[in-house]
Amino acid sequence: MTDLTIRNDEQVIFALRSLYEKYGYSQYKMTKFEEYDLYVRNKDFLISDNIITFNDTNGKLMALKPDVTLSIIKSNKNNSAPVRKVYYNENVYRVSKGSNSFREIMQVGLECLGDIDNYNISEVLSLAAESLRSISDECILSVSNIDFISNILDAEDVSSDIKSAVFKFIGEKNLHELSVLLKEAEISEENAEKLCVLATLHGSPDRVMPKLRELFPDCAEVDKFESILNSISDELNDIIEIDFSITGDSKYYNGIAFKGYISGISGSVLSGGQYDRLMRKMKQSDKAIGFAIYMDMLESLNEKFNDYDVDTVLLYSDSDDIAKLNKVLRELADKCASILAIKEIPQKLRYRVLMKFDGEEAKLCE
Numbered sequence: 001m002t003d004l005t006i007r008n009d010e011q012v013i014f015a016l017r018s019l020y021e022k023y024g025y026s027q028y029k030m031t032k033f034e035e036y037d038l039y040v041r042n043k044d045f046l047i048s049d050n051i052i053t054f055n056d057t058n059g060k061l062m063a064l065k066p067d068v069t070l071s072i073i074k075s076n077k078n079n080s081a082p083v084r085k086v087y088y089n090e091n092v093y094r095v096s097k098g099s100n101s102f103r104e105i106m107q108v109g110l111e112c113l114g115d116i117d118n119y120n121i122s123e124v125l126s127l128a129a130e131s132l133r134s135i136s137d138e139c140i141l142s143v144s145n146i147d148f149i150s151n152i153l154d155a156e157d158v159s160s161d162i163k164s165a166v167f168k169f170i171g172e173k174n175l176h177e178l179s180v181l182l183k184e185a186e187i188s189e190e191n192a193e194k195l196c197v198l199a200t201l202h203g204s205p206d207r208v209m210p211k212l213r214e215l216f217p218d219c220a221e222v223d224k225f226e227s228i229l230n231s232i233s234d235e236l237n238d239i240i241e242i243d244f245s246i247t248g249d250s251k252y253y254n255g256i257a258f259k260g261y262i263s264g265i266s267g268s269v270l271s272g273g274q275y276d277r278l279m280r281k282m283k284q285s286d287k288a289i290g291f292a293i294y295m296d297m298l299e300s301l302n303e304k305f306n307d308y309d310v311d312t313v314l315l316y317s318d319s320d321d322i323a324k325l326n327k328v329l330r331e332l333a334d335k336c337a338s339i340l341a342i343k344e345i346p347q348k349l350r351y352r353v354l355m356k357f358d359g360e361e362a363k364l365c366e
Helices: 008-022 036-040 069-075 118-135 147-156 160-172 175-184 189-200 205-215 220-231 234-239 276-281 295-305 322-333
Strands: 033-035 053-055 061-064 083-095 102-114 139-145 240-243 254-262 270-274 287-294 310-315 339-342 351-357 362-364
Touching (some): 008 083, 036 061, 036 069, 118 287, 139 220, 147 189, 160 175, 160 189, 254 287, 287 295
Parallel strands (some): 139 240
Antiparallel strands (some): 033 061, 102 287
């Protein structure tokens, strides 16, 4: 029996926690704030650079945490054998995409740090897809590998500014600006064509992988990418697609990057990837991969799912026998999703069934 008194996002969190623990991930807990300097040094990694700050009693500038990953990295001990697997459901404090104002937002996710191998990458991708499925059957996990783009630009020895601009235009699928930039940067015709093709590659692995092999024949990186995608169970293949416009900041990310989408919600609700470069920036030698689910993005989905505030309303009066009323309530509670006993119906209360207690039993109202 479904309990409609539990909000949909809470049901999702319980399901995700169970999923992650089943695969050996332990819960990570943290305080509500960190030193502001941690976020200043990694501003580009954050979704928003708007951070709530305050002075500690010793005068040190602190910040309400806008992110969990940075705190997990900070607490990580290098050369964890073989890997450290953690998940979290923590409140973060940042500007919500929906309201454009500061909010306390529940964020759920996981991180895998240490000697990351192909299995670990496959496992995290699979858990990301399963996470989306636990929210809605109508979902898509878009997967990319930004090393294909990075390797081309490294071979051309371009500046960091040009590299960032290329990633930006590919992320926007802006072929016109990308072509102009590549020409101005004097990128070779062969590599410029490869980058433009990558910017438009999108679809199922069966459709995209042959085209990727044409671009990069006899390439070990293509073999690895295909192997990881093939390792994901057949049950998930229908929600996996390849999309090289999924990029992220190349100063922090490398290798596999991905985003998750739910039907009916504009924008991604899940984002993740490998972030070895961020680990190096924070003086860590371990590799890492993880993802986060932004629960505030699910609010519109909650409204869709929660058509009613309560399943059944039972009207009673002051003259009714309380013992008989309680007996009828217990009987109804075993049959319906949720029940609310009240004397008058509040304005705007949404309910599926309206009943009235006649002193002996509950009867449907016409």
